[in-house]
Amino acid sequence: MRMDLIQPFINAADAVFAESLQGPTKIGDLSMEEGTYRRKGIAAVIAIKGDIEGRIILDLAPEVARKVAAILAGSEAADDQCARETVCELANMVIGNSVTLLNDQGYTFKVFPPEIHTSDEGLKGSADTEAMVLAIETSCGSIFLNIAMHHLARRRRERDLAPLSR
């Protein structure tokens, strides 16, 4: 997976969490994963279609999600429903800010509303996609981002064919 596609997600996630939680954040280790993704807690999935296609998962352990939700709601505690809504909105903000940065680099695509991933089965990427996983350390605990994306095959073929047509 190309780093120039990933970097905007890292930058956006870092900025959104720092701004939303009003505290320091730290990017943890990055790793590449193949196969299905098994959620760690409350996970929101957002699909992207366009020049780049794939899905991004924002995943928080339930207790971390509840802490984050309480901070964002300005309350002492948050229930699971509030935590789920918070995770969806955080995913929305991270992905929205990321695609804004990617669009500035010339990529165009459509972002779909977040959905809560409730299955205990893993989530598959696609045949030619590996996922990058990163943890962002916040004052509430770790927030995980799992990014599985690829260039649209047609676009790739067009690019591959371009030198031949000259």
Next chain:
Amino acid sequence: MPQFAALLRKDSQPVRYLVVDDSVFARKNIIKMVQLFGGEIAGEAGDGLTAIAEFNRTKPDIVLMDITMPQMEGIEAVERIVRQHPAARIVMVSSVGYQENILAALQKGAKHFVQKPVKPEVLYEILRYVLSDDPTAAGAPVALAGEHRS
């Protein structure tokens, strides 16, 4: 949270807002902010179609409209509302802030754009600006216009 001088209509009544976002959480956040600005919630909607119906029902002073939503997206809802109500004042509130989106929304009749996560002081200034163009609103908000106290 900082405190803000109230943004009021020209008749000294609170500005009435329609808040449109598919995320209940995001709506709550926005509502909290506009209440901090002295506003009143005329209605809420979770998609563009409901937003149109709610606009017709409540006739708000300002609409705060998300872009990415199920059923009907925000930009299409802006187009339909402004077609029926050319004086409608709609501010887009979205995390997707690239130029094409902003331009499309403005071309359809939105007055401004604010990117999520929304900072209260940014939203306040934008609302103040949008309201300053409103014949039913005060030319400047009541007291301490444009300033907020931390």
